[in-house]
Amino acid sequence: METLELKVGLEQDYRKEISGKLNFLLADFQIYYMNLRGLHWNVKGRRFFMLHEKFEELYNDTNEIVDEIAERILSLGEKPLHSFDDYLENKTIRITKNISDGDMAVRSILGNLNELLIQERDILEIASKNKDEGTGALMSDLISSQEKLIWMLTAYLS
Numbered sequence: 001m002e003t004l005e006l007k008v009g010l011e012q013d014y015r016k017e018i019s020g021k022l023n024f025l026l027a028d029f030q031i032y033y034m035n036l037r038g039l040h041w042n043v044k045g046r047r048f049f050m051l052h053e054k055f056e057e058l059y060n061d062t063n064e065i066v067d068e069i070a071e072r073i074l075s076l077g078e079k080p081l082h083s084f085d086d087y088l089e090n091k092t093i094r095i096t097k098n099i100s101d102g103d104m105a106v107r108s109i110l111g112n113l114n115e116l117l118i119q120e121r122d123i124l125e126i127a128s129k130n131k132d133e134g135t136g137a138l139m140s141d142l143i144s145s146q147e148k149l150i151w152m153l154t155a156y157l158s
Ligand SMILES: [Fe+2]
Pocket: 040, 056
């Protein structure tokens, strides 16, 4: 079967460049996902039921985001990373382990979100410069929902 070249009106060089950045972000979201599962499993204390459930909601949301980023990369004609070794090699986010204290867990999420926001803003800026509305819109959605989550988590700690 003939291989059709993907034509979405964006230059191939640009699509490769932005997909590379999206793959770094994908790797970090996979780490963030696993961090959240660890928090869901390890959290203890008086607020167990609330936090255990909240962390589940967050990792389920993150699972959806992972898929959206990967499918954006495919829409740009590139390949999303999909193995643990690739994720570990390309991640920049902090891996968290064995956190059982609720406040520490929430603080660790805030730390991860800040790391993710830096990359998302960087990708948004490059996408805007290159009139890549699809990638830009995805980043805008991630940024605004994470900013809202940061507000809520900060309110929880206050
Ligand atoms: Fe569970």
